[in-house]
Amino acid sequence: MRVTVFGASGVIGQALLPLLAGEHEVVAVSRGPHDTGDGIRWVEADVASGEGVADALEQADVAYYLVHSLGARDFERQDREAARNVSREAALAGVEQIVYLGGLGGGDEHASPHLRSRRETGERLASDGVPVTILRAAMVVGKGSAAFETILGLVKRLPVMITPSWVSTPTQPIALEDIARYLAGVGGNDAAIGEVFDAGGPEVMTYRQMIERIAALLGKRPRIVEVPVLTPALSALWLELVTPVSASVARPLVEGLRNPTVAREERLQRLLPFRLTPFDDAARRALGGC
Amino acid sequence: MTALQGWEASERVLESGGFESRQRVLLSRLAVEMSEAGARWLGVAYWQAVGDFTRGGVRATWRADGGRLRLLGGATLLGFGPPELRYGDGIVSCRYSIEGGLLALRAGGSVTLAQRSEGEEHELSVTVEEYLPSLAARVGAPWWTGALYAKGQSPFHAAVSRRYFELLARGSA
Numbered sequence: 214m215r216v217t218v219f220g221a222s223g224v225i226g227q228a229l230l231p232l233l234a235g236e237h238e239v240v241a242v243s244r245g246p247h248d249t250g251d252g253i254r255w256v257e258a259d260v261a262s263g264e265g266v267a268d269a270l271e272q273a274d275v276a277y278y279l280v281h282s283l284g285a286r287d288f289e290r291q292d293r294e295a296a297r298n299v300s301r302e303a304a305l306a307g308v309e310q311i312v313y314l315g316g317l318g319g320g321d322e323h324a325s326p327h328l329r330s331r332r333e334t335g336e337r338l339a340s341d342g343v344p345v346t347i348l349r350a351a352m353v354v355g356k357g358s359a360a361f362e363t364i365l366g367l368v369k370r371l372p373v374m375i376t377p378s379w380v381s382t383p384t385q386p387i388a389l390e391d392i393a394r395y396l397a398g399v400g401g402n403d404a405a406i407g408e409v410f411d412a413g414g415p416e417v418m419t420y421r422q423m424i425e426r427i428a429a430l431l432g433k434r435p436r437i438v439e440v441p442v443l444t445p446a447l448s449a450l451w452l453e454l455v456t457p458v459s460a461s462v463a464r465p466l467v468e469g470l471r472n473p474t475v476a477r478e479e480r481l482q483r484l485l486p487f488r489l490t491p492f493d494d495a496a497r498r499a500l501g502g503c
Numbered sequence: 504m505t506a507l508q509g510w511e512a513s514e515r516v517l518e519s520g521g522f523e524s525r526q527r528v529l530l531s532r533l534a535v536e537m538s539e540a541g542a543r544w545l546g547v548a549y550w551q552a553v554g555d556f557t558r559g560g561v562r563a564t565w566r567a568d569g570g571r572l573r574l575l576g577g578a579t580l581l582g583f584g585p586p587e588l589r590y591g592d593g594i595v596s597c598r599y600s601i602e603g604g605l606l607a608l609r610a611g612g613s614v615t616l617a618q619r620s621e622g623e624e625h626e627l628s629v630t631v632e633e634y635l636p637s638l639a640a641r642v643g644a645p646w647w648t649g650a651l652y653a654k655g656q657s658p659f660h661a662a663v664s665r666r667y668f669e670l671l672a673r674g675s676a
Contacts, residue, residue, distance in 0.1 A: 381562070381563070381564030381565055383547055383565060411540070413540065417543060419564070419565045419566070421564075421566070422565075422566065422567065439564070439576060440576065471559075473547045473548075473550075473551055475540075475543065475544065475547050476540045476544075477535060477536075477540055477541065477543075477544035477547075478535075478536045478538065478540050478541060478544075479536070479538045479539065479540045479541075480536075
């Protein structure tokens, strides 16, 4: 099977490529040049403009779409256009399946722009008739994951945290290795074509609990003070000040904290059964690379 | 607004003095699947409905040992134990024991969010059992406490349940 991976140089893409390379002919797509090797052929393309997308999809059976424009001022519009470009070219190339990693919690009318955009991207990808498989995940626990690095930045730098009440929203983080395994497992899988799956980790927790558990792994005990009023804009500016994450990335993530990001079904676990990585193990692994 | 079928609401005072209330609607399709995740989602969606209905004024906060329903991030209106999830035999449910708070006379009682399936029909329900509201009329308490419960807390609870059912019914919770 020939597989094209858009967003291959990102955190998820880097975890997914080795899993695919062992079994498939892999074309990895990014905006910049990469050396081809390890069974992976790198090509350059820009999903935002559409340049190079058709070439990247030539003879592809499955396309993975792991792209997002988080951090751009108008990320919602950019994500829509990029998904539209890939959808159109995938249909023209006769691609049989698009696999997309979306976000949990985007179905609510009060969903944050980030979560709403993730949902709309999935819809756009399906707009030209290629069946789309959507995995909906909450925070991915892995080195380089923007959400994880944001929490880590807070824990490392602040002995006292003033947090919005949304820090008590439940979420279900998943290990980077587990989401990569799920993504690899649904590609070319007849039972997954055209389906939407919730990809939750093995534990449900609040962001506050997540902060406390990461802190414990680092040997820290931060004091967390929840305040009822702290706007996403203020929170984002504060995050930019104290973490390596820019405000333009932090703000959509913070806005998303008010939405529960919890799996509502377990079909993916039944389709691809394996032991999911406990949060502490995933976090420890992510911290090990720091 | 999603049209709800089979809406029913009831409330009664038990011999023990505790209150029992129940709201339910009927659906032609499952709102949640029969699994641990489905049971958990019944609870997550309920607290989301509370937050939505009060525009964030009342929100649930959670820790490992349970949750608290807080007013404007401050006063604890009700405290709850951790969710007790159940699924199988046509029932999927999420139960929280009531463990205190300003609106509880004392710890006791529970809130159960459930989906019962029978053939093609699925009933969603919110059941409060053996709850002792601090605002309810009782011997020796000021008369207005009973009015506050009857005219305030009780209809508020029913309205939240309706919002909850709407969220689940359209699958957007």
